[in-house]
Amino acid sequence: MMKKMLIAALGSLPLLANAGGFAGLDYVSSKIEPDNTTASAKPSALQFKFGSWINKDETLGGELRLGLGMGDDELTRNADLEIDRYYGAFFRGQFPNTLPVRPYGLIGVSYMETTVEFDNGSSDGENFKDLSLGLGVDVTVTNNMFVSLEYMRVVDRSGDEVTNLALGLNGRF
Secondary structure (H helix, E strand, O other): OHHHHHHHHHHHHHHHOOOOEEEEEEEEEEEEEOOOOOOOEOOEEEEEEEEEEOOOOOOEEEEEEEEEEEEOEEEEOOEEEEEEEEEEEEEEEEOOOOOOEEEEEEEEEEEEEEEEEEOOOOEEEEEEEEEEEEEEEEEEOOOOEEEEEEEEEEEEEOOEEEEEEEEEEEEEO
């Protein structure tokens, strides 16, 4: 079901091509709390995003994201957790493009793959998927560049919790 939703979102992006778009690169600090432990880890990732606007005021749009893990963190004394990769498709709503500081909200779906490496050399993978909600702010630097700061609840299901805090550099086209 998750893959079908991501494919549908990807397929709809060409329909949005008559409006402007944006692309960005974010540094992401995640907090991952798996349901099978009371511990948490804070691995990092690099996130690529691409979006297109539905309207000329750039208040409604669609966005796709791909994240690749950059660093692991200790989950427990004998285990390190790392993000392998994650994907997401989102609808985005924000204030008009005439404002230099623009708050925004996101709603969509995310799928994250992680690996836990144990001291004895073995490893185990866990995948997380859920409806994701985010809030952020874009700050205009130039007409075509902006900086973003964002908090997203990626997963909150069945005891699993994943949150992201991202800082990014983006460009409009």
